[in-house]
Amino acid sequence: MQKKLTITIDEQVYDGLQTVIGPRRISRFIETLVQPYVRFPNLEAAYQQMAQDEEREMQALTWAEATIGDVSDEAR
Secondary structure, rough: OOOOOOOOOHHHHHHHHHHHHHHOOOOHHHHHHHHHHHEEEEEEEEEEEHHOOOHHHHHHHHHHHHHHHHOOOOOO
């Protein structure tokens, strides 16, 4: 379900949004920018907690090192 929201922004910002994003795409653009902050407000804390898990980080590093060759520029 969508809700209508009225906001006030600087005229130059509005003109820039119209030019760069397009007149019928501004709502979606703003929603995409704002969504992580309101749907997952503790996301940064969760990432920090995951980074402190040394065993998990070691597994991730091992996986990344093992798959690095999959994205090389070598001809196939």
